[in-house]
Amino acid sequence: MARANLSSGPLGDLYLLPGEIPETRDLEDARQWVSIYRELVTFSERTLSRLRNDGGDADERVMETHLRRLQSRLDFWERRLWDLAGLDLDVRRRVLTYAGQRLTLTRREAELLAFLARRPGQFYSASQLVSLAWASPELSPEQLRTYVVRLRRHLATSGVPARLVSEPRRGYGLVFTA
16 A cells, blocks of 8 residues: 555545544554444445335445445454554464464364454454354354353463453453553
């Protein structure tokens, strides 16, 4: 990505929001931009769904283009967050790399981490995680808790700047730390 043209306004097919600085070195800024774009994508998806139900063809095409733009920015900030945190997750090989350390995860641990990492700061109930992260509704919340405990241990012992937290009535979420 060319750094010279990174200013508020048009950037090829992308538009940056005021205050959006793609070359930031601040982990918290990147986490906040992920949250902002996640909300914008979610809202735009709901709006597009309503447009499709109401049959607004022209508006639907405009919203699809807008949604692609927002999704592109979200993808960028998710990658940037992981880069700033010094993390790399290879789900297929089940390897998490941080600060020169390579952690081998189980398939379910890697899938759970990948799911939550794409949605930092968002929380999901045990049943939502079992369904969304693994598409295995036959797994129980107790089995999920086993994977959560193991993944928490991996993150803590390796010093990864992220924690897998649980909050009452909100569920589980991955939170990046400074």
